[in-house]
Amino acid sequence: MSKLRPSFLIVFSLLACLASAPLRAESETALAELMLASAPTPSEIAKLSGTDGWWPEPPEFLGRLDPATGLRTLIMQSYRRPEPGTRDRIMLALSAYASAESAAARFSDMEPDDNRNFGSTHVLLSPENGQMRLHVAHNPKGQSLRVQKGRYILRLTHWSDGPHLSVEQMTELSDRTLERLNALERGRQKRPARLSEQARHLPLSSPGLGAIMGTASGPMEWAAFDHAEGENVPDPDVLKFLEKHMRPQSVALRRWPLLNTPGGQVVDALLFSLADRQAAQAFMALDRKNRTPERLVLAPLPQYESHLEGESGEYGGKFTLTFAVGRTIAMLSCGAPYFFATKECEPAMKALAYEIAKQAAR
Numbered sequence: 001m002s003k004l005r006p007s008f009l010i011v012f013s014l015l016a017c018l019a020s021a022p023l024r025a026e027s028e029t030a031l032a033e034l035m036l037a038s039a040p041t042p043s044e045i046a047k048l049s050g051t052d053g054w055w056p057e058p059p060e061f062l063g064r065l066d067p068a069t070g071l072r073t074l075i076m077q078s079y080r081r082p083e084p085g086t087r088d089r090i091m092l093a094l095s096a097y098a099s100a101e102s103a104a105a106r107f108s109d110m111e112p113d114d115n116r117n118f119g120s121t122h123v124l125l126s127p128e129n130g131q132m133r134l135h136v137a138h139n140p141k142g143q144s145l146r147v148q149k150g151r152y153i154l155r156l157t158h159w160s161d162g163p164h165l166s167v168e169q170m171t172e173l174s175d176r177t178l179e180r181l182n183a184l185e186r187g188r189q190k191r192p193a194r195l196s197e198q199a200r201h202l203p204l205s206s207p208g209l210g211a212i213m214g215t216a217s218g219p220m221e222w223a224a225f226d227h228a229e230g231e232n233v234p235d236p237d238v239l240k241f242l243e244k245h246m247r248p249q250s251v252a253l254r255r256w257p258l259l260n261t262p263g264g265q266v267v268d269a270l271l272f273s274l275a276d277r278q279a280a281q282a283f284m285a286l287d288r289k290n291r292t293p294e295r296l297v298l299a300p301l302p303q304y305e306s307h308l309e310g311e312s313g314e315y316g317g318k319f320t321l322t323f324a325v326g327r328t329i330a331m332l333s334c335g336a337p338y339f340f341a342t343k344e345c346e347p348a349m350k351a352l353a354y355e356i357a358k359q360a361a362r
Contacts, residue, residue, distance in 0.1 A: 026185075032061050032073040032214045035094050037192050038181035039077040040173050045090060048169050054079040054090070055221040055234050058270060061214030061255045065264035065337060068109075070102025071095060075214070080225075082234035087140070088162070093155040094177065100150045107131050107148035118144035118157060123167075134167055145170040149178050198252035198271045201328065203355040208348040209256035209267055222251045223272055223331065226290040227309070227320060241286060245279040246272055247327075258348050263339025267348055269356065270331040280324040281305060287322050287331075300346075301353055308349075311341040319345040323353055325360040 026034070042054040062074040074095040081088040097103040111133070115121060119137030126132070130149035137143065142159035145167070154174050158165045165173075183189035196217035204212065223246075224239040225232040243249075251272045258265035274280045284305050288296065295310040306323035318335035332352060334345030 028063060028073045029061075029212055029214055031096055032063070032075050033216065034184055034191070035073070035075050035096065035181060036061075036077065036214070036216055038177050038184060039075075039092055039094070040079075040177060042079060044176065045079055045173070048173060049165055051081070051088070053081050053083070055082060055224070056219065057225065057232050058218070058222045058251075058253055058268070059214075059216055060337065062337060063213045063257070065266070066095075068095075068097075068106055070098040070106065072098060078232075080232065080234050082236050082239075086161075088160045089158070090165075091155075091157045091159075092177065093157075094181075095153045097151045097153070103148050103151050103153055104131065107146070107153055110146065110153075114144065114146060118142065118155075125171075127171075132171075134170075143170075145174055147174045147178070152178060152181065154178060196250040196252050197248065198250065198273060198328075199254070201271055201356060201359040202252055202254045202269055203352065203359060206256070206348070206352040206355045208259055208344070208351060210259050211256070213255040213257060213266065215252070215254045217250055217252050220246050220249050220251060220272070222253065223270060223329075227318075235290065238286060238290070241283065242272075245274045245283070247275045248273070256352075258334060258342075258344060261336075261342045261344050263336040263342070265334065265336045265339070265342055265345065267332065267334045267345070267352060269352060270333075271356065272329055274327045274329065277324075277327050280327045280329055283329055284322065284324050291320075301350065301357075304353075304357065306353075308346070311335060311345070313340070315340060317341050319349060321346075321349045321353060323357075325357045328360040330356050330360075 036059050042056055045054045046052045057078040060076040064071050066074060077092045079090045114135050118135040122134045122136040124133045132147045135144040140159055141161060143164050144155055144157040147154045156170050156174050184191055199215060220242045224235055224242055226235045251270060253270050255266055255268050258267050288307055291309045297308040300306055300308040301323050304323045304325055309320045311317040311319045316337060318333045319341055321332040323330055332349045334349050335341035
């Protein structure tokens with residue numbers, strides 16, 4: 001066999017680099033948005049679990065707030081059921097690492113924390129080109145599947161007082177997610193439409209905020225959760241209101257880091273439009289009822305119908321600022337997913353609110 005000429009080797013190497021370039025060149029923000037697009041849909045979860053009515057919560061772009069070695073970005077997507085008293089909750093955490101080697105090392109390092117947070121390791125599985133383990137908790141009742149394949153680590157958790165998803169069902173959901181992500185990355189599946197029209201009112205920057213961590217468009221359920229209990233609780237009455245009045249029926253979300261603050265503080269903006277100004281005023285009244293009265297401040301933005309809910313003082317607590325500009329509603333929140341919310345949140349949210357108001361008024 002004749003030797004390959006150097007010029008051919010150079011061309012071959014260039015072609016190989018070009019073929020893999022999209023994976024390496026994808027920014028952390030774009031990669032996070034792509035990872036979110038691979039998450040299961042509520043209808044997929046309903047079909048697989050045999051239980052209808054799953055609501056997707058607003059997703060979380062967590063970037064590199066978890067300072068793990070080799071981590072490029074992390075996203076979370078959770079699903080709740082609105083029936084009163086149910087604890088059913090499914091959570092997807094998906095992280096991308098610099099390489100398969102760093103992901104494999106991190107997977108092993110996670111086991112002690114996973115045993116504390118999600119129950120002891122119940123079974124270890126060995127999927128093709130990866131690792132997998134199941135954690136089972138008894139109080140509260142739940143189980144978590146942790147999977148590492150290539151440069152990705154996925155965690156799928158189901159908390160419930162009733163029957164849990166089987167290992168086979170959880171494995172199928174995790175496989176679908178990773179297969180879809182692989183297809184999106186490599187262009188074998190069409191990427192979703194970029195953003196809804198509401199996103200044009202979301203500023204690219206605002207005083208005190210860093211580079212965008214992620215932007216997404218999603219269903220009206222994102223705006224139909226109560227926050228008075230310190231977590232997202234589905235509110236069917238709010239959803240009925242939005243089904244009647246939201247125009248168009250979609251929500252835009254964007255997250256930024258809050259600069260020069262402790263503990264990885266982030267600011268979220270959730271934006272949507274209603275049919276008219278009267279519907280916006282009615283929504284504001286409805287939202288106020290779902291806030292904690294002793295932490296509620298009325299008219300923090302004197303120019304606009306607005307209210308601010310102070311943080312609870314708890315780990316992972318948030319400040320929230322809701323306001324109306326014409327028929328547009330903005331719901332801002334600020335806090336640290338892994339720390340305590342800081343007092344710098346309030347001025348940063350107000351500055352962002354005025355940037356959004358300027359955009360919405362155009």
